[in-house]
Amino acid sequence: MRDLFTTALKESMKAGDKARLAAVRLIQAAIKDKDIEARGAGKTQATDDEILSLLQKMIKQRQESAAIYRENNRPELAETEEGEIAVIQSFLPKQLDEAETKAAIAAAIAETGAAGMKDMGKVIANLKERFTGQMDFGKASGLVKAALSS
Numbered sequence: 001m002r003d004l005f006t007t008a009l010k011e012s013m014k015a016g017d018k019a020r021l022a023a024v025r026l027i028q029a030a031i032k033d034k035d036i037e038a039r040g041a042g043k044t045q046a047t048d049d050e051i052l053s054l055l056q057k058m059i060k061q062r063q064e065s066a067a068i069y070r071e072n073n074r075p076e077l078a079e080t081e082e083g084e085i086a087v088i089q090s091f092l093p094k095q096l097d098e099a100e101t102k103a104a105i106a107a108a109i110a111e112t113g114a115a116g117m118k119d120m121g122k123v124i125a126n127l128k129e130r131f132t133g134q135m136d137f138g139k140a141s142g143l144v145k146a147a148l149s150s
Contacts, residue, residue, distance in 0.1 A: 002031070004086070004091060019080075023087035030054055038146045052092065052133030059088050094135050101135055105143055117148050 005028055012021035034046040034054055046054070062081045069078035096104060108126040110121060122145050127135060 001051055005031070008091075019083050020087050023084045026084065027055070027058070027088065027091070030058060048141075049132045055088050055092055056133065056136070059085050059092075062088070094134065096135050097132065101140055102143060102147075104131060104135070105140065105147055109144075109147060114148060117145070120144055120148055123148070 005024060009021065009024045009028065012018075012024055029063060031046060031051060031054065033048060038044070038046045038050070062085045066078040066081035066085070069075070069081065070107070104127060108114075108123045108130075112122040112126050114120070114123050120141075124137065124141060127144075128137065
């Protein structure tokens with residue numbers, strides 16, 4: 001996955017795509033921070049799953065920022081954030097749609113034998129293990145809660 005970012009950086013430089021170049025540099029800086037954090041925890045570097053989680057976190061941060069910029073009548077800043085979101089999303093695997101997410105949740109509930117709300121953590125852990133980078137776990141959490149409470 002790291003090679004993918006290096007390649008994207010080089011391609012952006014050659015193409016003169018300053019917006020994409022800046023976004024890729026932001027991603028690489030965040031990954032370096034994650035690697036430093038991992039070294040502190042005794043690992044060599046962040047895993048691909050951790051990088052996917054990091055990318056999702058970066059998208060969520062930018063969505064929140066863009067919303068704030070729009071509320072405060074700063075569309076140019078919101079567009080910058082949305083441009084970064086598009087670049088970051090290009091590195092993520094295809095996102096599951098709502099029907100696929102519900103099917104994955106049903107399978108995870110069956111697989112873990114979850115019977116009620118107390119088993120929600122097991123279900124979410126199972127989903128994160130299998131669908132990191134493909135699912136918005138904020139939305140999935142609500143769907144899991146609804147599935148387990150019914």
